[in-house]
């Protein structure tokens with residue numbers, strides 16, 4: 338008998354847990370045929386505020402918009418620069434770009450692959466307005482050290498897309514900076530059944546501005562006082578997000594248990610470098626990223642053997658064609674570039690079984706040889 342493939346992410350398990358609740362919630366929306374904003378969206382927003390202890394959650398259409406609107410609400414745009422790590426998903430830098438500002442990239446620390454405060458010092462210039470720490474793979478970047486490195490005049494805009502439920506020194510992602518943007522893309526720790534996102538902030542005035550920006554620049558129908566966007570969290574998605582949010586704590590605990598088992602099974606295996614948790618962080622393991630030599634061969638072999646590992650991300654932001662005009666070259670960010678050739682994401686999702694975890698490790702050991 339051939340064993341079933343172990344997927345990188347299995348969203349079916351989550352759906353089975355909430356299917357009845359979602360069906361009921363959707364029926365109620367469909368009965369009223371009220372599909373934009375409405376009580377389901379504010380119910381979710383208030384629930385996310387209680388979950389995180391952050392004062393304001395404003396639902397928007399996706400994570401990229403959340404970051405763009407956060408920057409725009411701070412009046413960041415053309416003529417400004419925002420410091421962004423080179424080791425992130427493209428959307429962090431894209432959001433900066435879309436405001437008209439220039440993303441100034443910096444390298445990451447070699448242990449956690451998070452934005453490196455010592456690199457920020459050199460990147461700050463007269464046009465710098467903000468730093469965008471990215472809470473990559475499920476743990477928070479050292480926001481307080483990054484803020485110190487940048488100086489008091491800079492805003493901190495956190496990219497929380499991979500960190501729903503993550504804390505640093507007990508504070509949820511989005512609460513250490515001025516504002517944060519998060520994503521509810523289906524595969525995130527808190528994922529919708531389509532696109533979604535939110536802006537998070539303790540600053541009520543900023544939250545009010547985001548409410549305008551997401552809804553054509555209007556707080557009262559047909560009165561438009563500023564250039565707005567259409568970027569709202571969908572009502573049907575809010576139903577899904579509320580159902581999932583009620584379980585997010587236990588689902589993140591399942592991810593943590595899976596990470597511990599990987600760590601245990603790979604202890605003492607020198608050819609696989611396992612990820613570590615930075616001091617003060619509660620890591621929610623959006624991704625479990627190990628490092629190996631000959632990564633491309635290892636990945637190919639694992640997939641052949643029925644384990645769908647992945648790479649997050651194979652091409653660093655500064656080497657993407659879309660940012661060619663920024664003038665970066667190979668060699669500019671050595672830590673990020675070295676990581677890009679070694680990183681390997683192992684299957685990680687709530688509901689992953691012990692036998693699946695064991696199989697992933699068996700296959701990884703075989704693929705890396707000895």
Ligand SMILES: *Cc1c(COP(=O)(O)O)cnc(C)c1O
Nearest residue numbers: 399400401426428429498520522
């Ligand atoms: C997913 C993600 C985003 C973008 O979110 P979307 O909802 O897909 O627009 C931004 N930053 C990071 C680090 C992400 O992982």
